[in-house]
Every structure is written in structure tokens, then in C-alpha cells.
Amino acid sequence: MSEIINQAFHFDSLVWDWVIAIYLFLTGMSAGGVMISIYLKKKVITGEACKNGIIRANAIFAPLGIILGLTILVFHLQRPWLFWKIMLYYNPSSVMSMGVLLFQIYMVVLFVWLGIIFKKEIYQFLTKLSVIQGLVERVLTIAKKFENPIEWFLAILAFLLAAYTGFLLSALKTYPLLNNPVLPVLFVFSSVSSGAAACLLFGVVGGKEPINSPSVRWIHKIEKPVVVFELFVLCAFFAGLYFGGGARAEAVITAIGGGFWSNWFWIGVIGMGMLLPLAMSTFTSNEVQHKKAFIVFVTALSLIGVLMLRTFILYAGQMTVY
DSSP states (O other), X not given: OHHHHHHHHXXXXXXXXXXXXXXXXXXXXXXXXXHHHHHIIIIIOOSOGGGOHHHHHHHHHXXXXXXXXXXXXXXXXXXXXGHHHHHHSOOTTOHHHHHHHHHHHHHHHHHHHHHHHTHXXXXXXXXXXXXXXXXXXXXXXXXXXXXXXXXXXXXXXXXXXXXXHHHHHHTOTTOTTTSOTTHHHHHHHHHHHHHHHHHHHHHXXXXXXXXXXXXXXXXXXXXXXXXXXXXXXXXXXXXXXXXXOHHHHHHHHHHHSSSHHHHIIIIIIIIIIIIHHHHHHHHSOHHHHTSHHHHHHHHHHHHHHHHHHHHHHHHHHTTOOO
16 A cells, blocks of 8 residues: 555656645635635625634735745745745746746735735734834825725736646646646636635634624535536546547546546545535535534535645646656
């Protein structure tokens, strides 16, 4: 058994390993959580957004996900001390370089947006730092005037960030499973799925958002359609490859036709990560669905499923080479 696992995680064509899978997962979760939180603030929340448990939780896990993901990525590089060069010198022809630029803009706009929402808390925190407080107040006062366009811009950035991780992998032209135009679309849906699960899990448990609140009910309402569309995109992803023939069809058979990564996909990704949460949300009563233990269990399954999907795509995608 240990030999099978070792062969699954270590093979000659492997370039990017499980560390990159975690990076992809954290990035997607952050982007999905931000897209959902912006919609909640604009369309669902009636009171002050700063008092909403999901928004408060998102204010922590959205930037933290990016920071942790980039930290993992930096220290995974062979020469991490040179990473600062990528953040200052951009190459328009490099997907990685453009991704770093996207990360930087996204983080700046995200912090400005959070600053607008939590400006009272920020002012109270900075009361003893008069110099910084004055500067922050001026910046947030100006930003408040442009709150609506900032939200739209941030939503676009979050969408691009969710798709970017798919473009990053699809740029690997020597791997037929990864070199697929459907991959960015799949990653957008999986980002929304993980973002919804994170918003519920951290919002209810950490942010103390009431289980029967409009925000929680709205996220419950979109969970099933998102998973169904994600399954549809997965089918399109593999069907397009299989009917493409040659190395593409071989990549599909290698990935889901049997073996370690096939079991990982069918049991972990499809069974535990998608069908089980979908069945539980469909066949259980509303009373059960709005219990904290149910929310924690289902959202944990969804998050694990998305992480397993990213890991599967990364590893299975590198097993077949043109």
C-alpha cells in the first residue's frame, strides 16, 4: 500500500506537488468568499455589514488565505529570497508574473473595501496612534465616496483570481489533462463552492452569525446549484478531453479509469466532496439543515472535497505527457 501511495505522489513527470495544491485551494477559497460576501452586502444584508458574522469571518479568512497561500508558495521555491523581484518586475508574457500583479492589486482593493466596512473599529484601534489614524481616516473617507465602484472592481478581481489558478495550470502545454480551456471555468465554480462553505463554516462558528439569518439562508439556497454546475463542468472537462483522442483520451483514462487517483476522484472528490453534501442538503429537513452541527459537517466535507479536487487535478494532470 505504501508503495502505491509513493508512486502516486512521486513520478518522473511531476513538477508541481501538494504544496501547490494547498496554494490553489486557499486562493480559490479567498476569491469565492469575497464574491459571495460582496453579493451579501449589496443584496441580502439589511443592517450594518460590519455586524454580520459572515462578513466578519470573511474579513479574516479572505486575506489570510491569500497571505498563507503566497507564503507557502514563496518558501516552496528553490530561492525564496529572490521572490521580491517577481513582485516588482512584471513580464506580460508570463502567466505567473501577471498572476502576482493580480494578487497585489486584489489585496490592496480587498483591504480598502474591508477598511470601508470596518472603519469604526479601525478608528477605535488607532486612537493611540494619532499620526497613522489621521492618514487612515483620510484614505477611508475618500474611498467611502467610491464604495460602489470599489466593490464591483473587487468582485471582478476575485473572479479573475478564481479563474487565474486554472489558467496557470492550463498554460502547462506538455500536460494534455491540464492544457484544457475548461479548467479555468471549473476552478471558478470550485472557488465559489469552497467560498460558500468557508463563509458558512467560519461565519456561523467563528462569526456567530445566527443560523436562521437571511445571509445563511441565501448561501444554503445557492449551494446545490453551484455543486450541480460544478459536476456539469467536470463532465464537460473530461468529455472534451476523451473525444479529443490521442494523448488527451489517454490522460482521462489514466486519471479516472482506475488506480490510486481514480479512487481519489470517485470516492473523495465526487462521493464525499459533492454527492454526499448534495444528498444531505436535499433529503434532510430544513430544521436539521439549520443546526450548527449539520452546517459544520457539510461545509467541512465540501472544503475537503475542493482541496481533493485541486490535488487530483494537479497530480493526475501531470501523469500523462504529450
